[in-house]
Amino acid sequence: MPGRKVSEKTIRRLSHYARCLRRARTDGVPLVTSKHLSERCGISSAAVRKDLAFFGEFGKQGSGYGVSDLLENIERILGTCEPPAVIVVGAGNIGSVLLESVLDGTGGYSYSALFDSDPNIIGTTIAGVTVQPLAELREALGEHGDVIAILAVPPGEGQNAVDNLVSTGCISILSFTLEPLEVPDGVVLRYVEVSTELDILTHSMKCRDRS
Amino acid sequence: MPGRKVSEKTIRRLSHYARCLRRARTDGVPLVTSKHLSERCGISSAAVRKDLAFFGEFGKQGSGYGVSDLLENIERILGTCEPPAVIVVGAGNIGSVLLESVLDGTGGYSYSALFDSDPNIIGTTIAGVTVQPLAELREALGEHGDVIAILAVPPGEGQNAVDNLVSTGCISILSFTLEPLEVPDGVVLRYVEVSTELDILTHSMKCRDRS
Numbered sequence: 131m132p133g134r135k136v137s138e139k140t141i142r143r144l145s146h147y148a149r150c151l152r153r154a155r156t157d158g159v160p161l162v163t164s165k166h167l168s169e170r171c172g173i174s175s176a177a178v179r180k181d182l183a184f185f186g187e188f189g190k191q192g193s194g195y196g197v198s199d200l201l202e203n204i205e206r207i208l209g210t211c212e213p214p215a216v217i218v219v220g221a222g223n224i225g226s227v228l229l230e231s232v233l234d235g236t237g238g239y240s241y242s243a244l245f246d247s248d249p250n251i252i253g254t255t256i257a258g259v260t261v262q263p264l265a266e267l268r269e270a271l272g273e274h275g276d277v278i279a280i281l282a283v284p285p286g287e288g289q290n291a292v293d294n295l296v297s298t299g300c301i302s303i304l305s306f307t308l309e310p311l312e313v314p315d316g317v318v319l320r321y322v323e324v325s326t327e328l329d330i331l332t333h334s335m336k337c338r339d340r341s
Numbered sequence: 342m343p344g345r346k347v348s349e350k351t352i353r354r355l356s357h358y359a360r361c362l363r364r365a366r367t368d369g370v371p372l373v374t375s376k377h378l379s380e381r382c383g384i385s386s387a388a389v390r391k392d393l394a395f396f397g398e399f400g401k402q403g404s405g406y407g408v409s410d411l412l413e414n415i416e417r418i419l420g421t422c423e424p425p426a427v428i429v430v431g432a433g434n435i436g437s438v439l440l441e442s443v444l445d446g447t448g449g450y451s452y453s454a455l456f457d458s459d460p461n462i463i464g465t466t467i468a469g470v471t472v473q474p475l476a477e478l479r480e481a482l483g484e485h486g487d488v489i490a491i492l493a494v495p496p497g498e499g500q501n502a503v504d505n506l507v508s509t510g511c512i513s514i515l516s517f518t519l520e521p522l523e524v525p526d527g528v529v530l531r532y533v534e535v536s537t538e539l540d541i542l543t544h545s546m547k548c549r550d551r552s
Contacts, residue, residue: 136544138541141537141540141544142537142540142541144540145534145536145537145541146521146537148540149519149536170521171521172521172522172523173521207544208540208543208547209543209546210540210543210544213543214543214546216539223438224438226438227435227438228535239536239539276546276550278539278542278543278546301546301549302542302543302545302546303542304535304538304539304542308360310357310381310382310384311383312383316549318542318545318546320538320541320542322533322535322538324439324515324533325356325450326352326353326357327515327531327533328424328427328450328489328515329353329355329356329359329419329421330352331489331513331514331515331531332421332424332425332513333347333352333418333419333420333421334513334529335420335487335489335512335513335529336419336420338512338527339487
């Protein structure tokens, strides 16, 4: 369904279904029911059935859905059947752990390049990927076409790195830095903000204490 | 304002203001304007003024807000003036990097304990914190009172760890695992899902390609 607009909430659910289906495929499970998906994804059965019905007739009610077929269809909607390359800017602690572990089990994403500005780190290898100088960004992005750039630079270096990425044509950025960043229209920037998550949890805990 | 219900979106903005104000305080800046906060936080000036007016008269329009006063007030609303202890369950790659770097600059949160079930890791020290056996969870939580537990266990071990935490009275969990987890009513569980963020970015990129 080219160009069809799907809400972020729905994408999030589809992402969970895909993860669950990949596990089922790895375990050699041929069919899953909406109840199975519901339980594994923590999403109500009714919502699962509604989602799957909305996106097409993927299976027969009662007999379940073919794991491979359903996964293929969901990945087509998500666009993850041919996942974009992922590059990491910033080879410090967070960049390294991202390379070493975070993409396990995400189904298809893999790191293609790692950049840093520190001459002491450039040329070293982390999880099989050699750290390249930031100056080679343009070349790398040109090579890989569509990429997602993960930003893991130290505080204060975020905007400069973003400007660099944007100037080379990158339109998808996931930031782990703790600073708000500006991007021009057409560039999608998302944040993973551990600090804000902690504040949200703290607030809900204090509210409970007060009530 | 005890017990006052504040939306998650607002908490998120307050969290950004607080981070910005902490930087200003570190830099020795005595006063900030709503324009300053707006620019640094990527939030419209009107929204900043509305937020600050909503929570009280923190400053005089024109002359700006006292950094320390405003920060103190925002931290009172967030509940972060006395931030809860943070414990980490899972001392693998993600757990270690969390301990070593993620809380830098978050203003007040600090790790008080680190747990793992692997006998090879128990007793070792990461960023000054000694890894304790999971069996000591109850004791540690009892000691620290309100805590936020960060879950960084390998896939498949999440629900067991959550059940363990809940049984010891923990009501605030931030999960970095890639599995949906179940908690009873009254426990707040939030996820940091890099994999889902990547799917959302991929989808938006593919939608652009298709349109």
